[in-house]
Amino acid sequence: MTDEVKQRKIEHVNIALERDVSAPQQANWNDIRLVHQALPEVDLDAVDTSVEFLGQRLRYPLFISSLTGGHPDVLMINRNLARAAEEYGLALGVGSQRAAIVNPEVSDSFAVTREQAPHAFLIANIGAPQLIAQERHAPFTIEQVQRATAMIGANALAIHMNSLQEAAQPEGDRRAFGEVEALRKLVPQLELPVIAKETGAGVNREQALILRSCGVSAIDVGGAGGSSMSALEAFRSQSRGDEQTMRIGALYRDWGIPTPIAVVECGVARLPLISTGGVRNGLDAARALSLGASLVGMGFPFLKAASQGYEAVCELLQGFIAELKVAMQLSGAASIQQLHEADVVVTGETRAWLQQRGFEDELKGLAQRRWKRLRPGE
Template sequence: MIAQRKDDHVRLAVEQQQQHSGRNQFDDVSFVHHALAGIDRPDVSLATTFAGVAWQVPLYINAMTGGSERTGIINRDLGIAARETGVPLASGSMSAYFKDPDCADSFRVLRKENPDGFVIANVNATTSVDRVQRALDLIQADALQIHVNSVQETVMPEGDRSFSSWAPQIEKIVAGVDVPVIVKEVGFGLSRETVRLLESLGVHVADLGGRGGTDFARIENGRRELADYAYLTGWGQSTVACLLDAHDAALPVLASGGVRNPLDVARALALGASGVGVSGTFLRTLLDDGVAALVARITTWLDQLAALMTVLGAPTPADLTRCDLLIHGELRDFCVDRGIDTRPFARRSR
C-alpha cells in the first residue's frame, strides 16, 4: 500500500509537470539591466555558505521519492546525477522506511551512488528522535530536512489530522541530532510568522517550499474516490512571495517550488535565498529522457546561472542580493497587503 502511494505520487507529479501553463509568480520579478555592470566570467564563484553549511553550488535536487522498487530506481539515478554535477541532494520522505524496513535500499542508494556528496535525509514532523537518527544513519546524511505538509495531510485519504504536536516535536528533533536541521514546506509556503517560529525552535534553515511547482493537495485529491478537495488547488503563497515575506528574517532560507530555469534560480538568490531547490522539473527530465539528460540539464543550468551572474556583476550568489529588482503584478499586490515596501529592492545597487 505504501509503495503504491509512492508510485502514485510520482505519476501524478509528472502529469502536473506536463500540464503546467508555464507562468508563475517568478515572472513578477525582473532585474533592472545595467549595461556596464558586467564582470569577467573567471571571477564568478557559485559557492554558497549558510548555517555552517558550505555547498559548491547554490542549486540542489530537492526531496522527491523513495519507498518502492520503482522509486528506488529513480533515487539511484538522482544519486548519479548529484554525483556527476556536484549538487546537494535531499531524499524523499523516509516514513515508508520506518513502516517497512524492506524498502531501505530505495533510500540507501542515494548515498551508494553519491558517496562523497551532500545528502539530506527527510522525515515528517511527528518522527521520534530515535527514528530520525535511524534515517540519518541509513544514508549517512549530512543534514536533516523535516517536511511540514498539513494541507497535503488533510487531503490525503489516509493522512494525519492532528498538527498541534508538530512544533514541539521539531524542537525536540533539533535538540536531539548533531546535523543542521532544515524545515521545509512541500509547496504551500512558509510565512514570515512561521519562519520566526522555526527560529525560536532552534531550526537552522527554512526551505520556503512555496506554491508554483508540484501541488500536493491536487495530487492527493487525485487519489480520492470523489476528488472532493479540488477547491484547494492553488492554496498557499508562491516561493517568491515567501522570499519577500521573509526578506528580513535572521534565519537562512532556501527557496523551492516552481523553479523552472536558471533565471528563476537567480531571482530567488537575489531575493535572499542561500540555495535553490528543484524537484518536478528535474524529475520530468529524468523520466522522459534518462539520467544522462538530467546530468546535462543540471550542468547547463549551472553554466547559465554563472553567465547571468557575470552579466549582473555578481561574483557570488550572495552578491545577487545587491542587484536591483522590480516587483510587478499580483506579487506586488501581495507585498502591499503584507506591508512590504518593494521600492528599496529597485535601488539596491546604489
C-alpha cells in the same frame, strides 16, 4: 500501514510523471526583475556559482528537492539523482522516509543516494505530522528519526510541513496540533542541522519566526507555483472513488503563498533559505537568489529527467547552470554573494501582496542597493 505507505510512494511518482499536477497559479517569477547592467564588468566564464550552505561548500546554489524513495521501482531515479549531485557538487534531498522506517525492506531506495554520492550534501526527510500522535499511528521516536538520518548518512534533516497534502490525501494524517512543540523538543536532540520544509503552500513571516524559535537551522519555503501536492492527491482520491477528498484536493490546488513572496517574508527570520516552488530555469534561480535565498530547489524537472536517465539529468543541469551564469553577468554579479547585493525590482501581484503585508521599505531597499552604496552618506 507498511504496504499502504509503500504503494503511496510509487503512485506519487507515476501520477507526477503522467498527469498534470502543476498549480494553476504561477510562481510569479516574472514579477521579479533584475536591473540590467550595461557595463557589467564581469566575464561570463569567470562567474563563481559556488556557495556555502550549513557548513559545506557547494559548487552551485542548487538543491535537488526532496523527491522520492520507499519503493523498489524508484531506486533508479534516486541513483541517477545522486550521481548528478556527486558530479556537480549539489545538495540532494530524498523523499519522506516514513516508508523505510515502517518497512526496512525498502531502505535501499534511500540508501542508494549515499552509495552514489559519497561527498554530496544529503538531506534526510520526515514529516511534521509524524512527530505527533495520529489516529492510526504513534509519533516517531527519536530512535526512528535517527534511523532516517543514518539510512543515508545525512548532512541535515528536513522536517516537511504538509498539512494541505494530508488534508487532500485519502489516508492522510489530519492532526496538526502539537507539531510546534514536538519540533521544539526534537531539534536539540539531534546532532545534525534541521531544515523546516514546506511542500508547496509556502511559509509566511510569522511562521518563519516560530520556526526560528524552534531552533531550525534553515527554512525551505516550498512556495506555491510549482507542482501541487493537493492536485496529485486529488488524482489518487479519484482513483479510489473518494469523491469528497478528491473535491478538496481539486479545490485547494492553487492554495498557498507564491514562492517569491515566501522568500521575502521568510527573510525576517535571518536564516538560510531554500527557494523551492515553480523554479524552472536559471533566470528564475537568479531571481530567487537576489531576493535572499541561499539555495534554489527544483523537484519535478529533476524527477522527469531522472526517470529518463542520467544523461537527461546532466543535460538539464548544464542548461540551468548556463542560464544562471548569464543572469549573474547581466546583473553585474561575479559571485552568489554579489547576486545577493544586486538591484531587483518587484512588480505586479507580488508587489501588491508584499505592500499589503507591510514590506514597503524592504521593496525599496531591494531596488536601490547599488544606489545606496554609491551614496553612503544618505
